[in-house]
Amino acid sequence: MQASEQIATIKRKLGQRLLILGHYYQRDKVLQHADAVGDSLELARRAAREQDAERIVFCGVHFMAESADILTDPRQQVYMPDMAAGCPMADMAPLRELRKAWEELQSISGDWLPVIYVNSSAAAKAFCGAHGGCTCTSSNASQVMQWVFEQGKRVLFLPDEHLARNTAHDLGLDDTLIATFDPGRPMGGLTEAALSQARVLAWKGYCHVHAFTVEQIQEARRRYPDAHIIVHPETPAPVLRLADAHGSTSQIIKYVEAAQDGSTIVIGTEFNLVSRLGRTHRDRLNIVPLRVSVCPNMALTNESKLMRTLQDWPENNLIRVDETHRTDARKALARMLQLA
Numbered sequence: 001m002q003a004s005e006q007i008a009t010i011k012r013k014l015g016q017r018l019l020i021l022g023h024y025y026q027r028d029k030v031l032q033h034a035d036a037v038g039d040s041l042e043l044a045r046r047a048a049r050e051q052d053a054e055r056i057v058f059c060g061v062h063f064m065a066e067s068a069d070i071l072t073d074p075r076q077q078v079y080m081p082d083m084a085a086g087c088p089m090a091d092m093a094p095l096r097e098l099r100k101a102w103e104e105l106q107s108i109s110g111d112w113l114p115v116i117y118v119n120s121s122a123a124a125k126a127f128c129g130a131h132g133g134c135t136c137t138s139s140n141a142s143q144v145m146q147w148v149f150e151q152g153k154r155v156l157f158l159p160d161e162h163l164a165r166n167t168a169h170d171l172g173l174d175d176t177l178i179a180t181f182d183p184g185r186p187m188g189g190l191t192e193a194a195l196s197q198a199r200v201l202a203w204k205g206y207c208h209v210h211a212f213t214v215e216q217i218q219e220a221r222r223r224y225p226d227a228h229i230i231v232h233p234e235t236p237a238p239v240l241r242l243a244d245a246h247g248s249t250s251q252i253i254k255y256v257e258a259a260q261d262g263s264t265i266v267i268g269t270e271f272n273l274v275s276r277l278g279r280t281h282r283d284r285l286n287i288v289p290l291r292v293s294v295c296p297n298m299a300l301t302n303e304s305k306l307m308r309t310l311q312d313w314p315e316n317n318l319i320r321v322d323e324t325h326r327t328d329a330r331k332a333l334a335r336m337l338q339l340a
Contacts, residue, residue: 003307007033010310019053020306021046021068023060024249025270025298030059030306039249040064040118041137045337047071047078057309058319059301061085065319066122070329078319081305085297087119092205093159095123097183101203102131104187105156108195113153115144116332117160119207124158126325129332136336138233139248141167143339145200156181158203162210166233166240168200180204209295210234212268216291217242220266224288230255231268231290239268249273259285270295 011018011033021043022034031037036046040060047056047068056078058065062085069078093116105112114133116124125135136144145167148155157164161180168178179198181188187195188204195201210232217239220229230245230252240246245255252269256277259265261284267274268290278287309317321329 003303016052017054019056024273029303061087063090069319069321079317081309082300085300089207090120113148115157122321122325122329125332126328129328134335135332155200159205161202164202165237207234209293212239224264227264227266229266
């Protein structure tokens with residue numbers, strides 16, 4: 001029996017006791033088995049409301065499965081098909097550096113609130129929750145940042161510098177009010193005057209997948225002069241501002257769905273999603289990747305590993321967020337879900 005047939009058999013047997021979640025960046029052979037496909041916000045919401053699922057299998061990367069474990073009931077178990085599927089950007093904001101940075105900032109001013117991208121560890125989310133902060137995704141970062149400003153506070157945003165800068169710019173902040181905080185340097189490499197002026201501190205981290213360049217935008221304009229270019233907001237600001245539009249994964253999908261027939265759309269995000277959109281809309285649109293950019297960690301999950309997880313439920317594939325982090329991390333995630 002093929003893997004796809006074995007997975008289907010197990011799904012029929014377990015029914016609503018099993019929930020398989022698949023991120024948009026997964027391959028089609030994995031997503032065909034998912035009960036829900038979405039971006040990190042959509043899947044976080046789905047995990048939080050699925051009370052009947054005794055076992056949740058998250059086809060994504062580690063921080064996503066951690067979020068699902070935090071938001072679900074302790075009786076529910078969350079698994080990953082490949083525990084090595086991590087996120088390099090999440091690793092750019094280790095708890096020890098966050099603590100050090102926070103102490104430095106507090107020594108100058110106490111009017112900061114941490115905003116942490118969901119692409120982060122449970123420990124970092126817990127720190128954020130314990131200090132009154134909130135998580136965010138690329139689709140609701142502007143709402144969360146505005147929530148901080150409405151409290152008369154300033155934002156320490158981590159771990160993605162580019163999402164921080166692009167979000168603050170979208171909210172109308174002048175670039176002079178946004179400073180890059182380098183955790184590897186004392187006071188983030190900033191003077192006290194620069195810290196006093198900034199309304200947003202953008203942690204010096206980034207996503208390899210979305211590290212597009214100005215030259216790639218220029219080449220796309222040369223090859224497809226009539227094309228519309230849309231990129232993910234994790235893209236560096238100088239590149240993003242040369243594009244026609246930007247948005248989260250879900251927003252990119254909606255942009256494509258609303259495009260006029262016959263259009264050429266160049267998309268700057270993970271290639272599995274771009275390729276899928278190209279196949280889905282091939283009869284009416286010409287969809288081109290800005291660059292073939294595959295997330296190697298997402299690619300670690302495949303149909304065979306999913307099948308083995310469903311067959312054996314290996315203890316080593318079970319996600320367990322430490323109880324010392326769970327409560328505070330849940331606070332940060334819950335604040336986001338209330339705002340979203």
